Amino acid sequence: MTVAYEEVIYAVEDGVATITINRPDQLNALTDLTQAEIRHALGQSESNPNVVGTVLTGAGRGFCSGVDMNALGGMSEAGKRLGNSYEHLQADPGNPDNDPNYQSSPTYFLGLRKPLIAAINGAAAGLGFSYATFCDMRFMDKSAKIVTSFAPRCLFAEHGTSWMLPKLVGPSNALDMNWSSRKINGEEAFRLGYANRLCEDGDCVSEAQAYLREIAQTSAPMSIMMMKRQIYKHLSKELGEAMSESTVWMDESLARNDFKEGVASFVERRPPNFEKINVSESVSYTHLTLPTNREV
Numbered sequence: 001m002t003v004a005y006e007e008v009i010y011a012v013e014d015g016v017a018t019i020t021i022n023r024p025d026q027l028n029a030l031t032d033l034t035q036a037e038i039r040h041a042l043g044q045s046e047s048n049p050n051v052v053g054t055v056l057t058g059a060g061r062g063f064c065s066g067v068d069m070n071a072l073g074g075m076s077e078a079g080k081r082l083g084n085s086y087e088h089l090q091a092d093p094g095n096p097d098n099d100p101n102y103q104s105s106p107t108y109f110l111g112l113r114k115p116l117i118a119a120i121n122g123a124a125a126g127l128g129f130s131y132a133t134f135c136d137m138r139f140m141d142k143s144a145k146i147v148t149s150f151a152p153r154c155l156f157a158e159h160g161t162s163w164m165l166p167k168l169v170g171p172s173n174a175l176d177m178n179w180s181s182r183k184i185n186g187e188e189a190f191r192l193g194y195a196n197r198l199c200e201d202g203d204c205v206s207e208a209q210a211y212l213r214e215i216a217q218t219s220a221p222m223s224i225m226m227m228k229r230q231i232y233k234h235l236s237k238e239l240g241e242a243m244s245e246s247t248v249w250m251d252e253s254l255a256r257n258d259f260k261e262g263v264a265s266f267v268e269r270r271p272p273n274f275e276k277i278n279v280s281e282s283v284s285y286t287h288l289t290l291p292t293n294r295e296v
């Protein structure tokens with residue numbers, strides 16, 4: 001399945017969606033339109049019960065070089081970007097609880113109910129670096145490079161990276177990456193813990209897609225969704241509170257048909273047949289409320 005956009009390519013194959021930023025001549029620099037199309041495409045993934053997760057990558061030799069510098073020229077005196085609202089692309093993917101932490105770009109990635117993997121095939125800089133940072137995982141080619149790019153332009157750690165990056169690489173490494181703005185290749189990014197998988201050049205997209213297909217075969221969609229919710233929600237909670245909430249959710253999960261299916265498939269030594277979730281039918285999962293209509 002393919003959905004037509006102007007600056008990104010969206011395709012779904014074997015349960016995995018791939019969003020490719022398609023501005024290779026500009027090293028996939030982001031415009032307001034690009035960002036709106038990415039958000040809309042992620043909404044497509046969220047609402048499709050046959051999609052287990054999404055891979056985000058770039059066309060050509062770069063992942064994303066940041067904001068298009070021509071777009072930076074269109075700043076108002078108040079410091080706000082002047083741009084088209086693209087009403088035909090309005091979308092609010094994920095974040096069913098309307099958590100204010102997940103409403104900005106790219107922090108809304110954390111509120112998505114399905115996995116989002118960055119396949120870093122080339123340079124990721126500035127806002128492109130922030131996009132990769134807020135994905136759930138990062139598969140990175142060995143020769144690909146990441147760079148913050150903020151300090152040389154008298155910018156600060158933007159778009160929440162001052163919160164997220166230290167959680168991935170530790171405070172000292174995060175300071176080094178921001179202060180020096182030095183280029184870090186895939187091998188170093190992997191050693192630092194920024195990249196979750198180190199890939200041979202040209203393989204990061206296919207390996208990310210293969211990973212999502214693998215968990216689609218072995219893991220319950222409800223478990224995938226809820227574990228993502230737990231991880232990010234509990235980052236800001238005390239251990240005792242996180243334990244108490246997890247215990248309630250675990251007790252509820254034991255009554256689900258998918259739990260029985262998981263046990264039965266293990267005993268019978270066969271692949272599980274878990275229920276697909278139509279998230280468009282879901283309500284808040286503050287109390288782990290199930291969708292009212294699910295597809296098998």
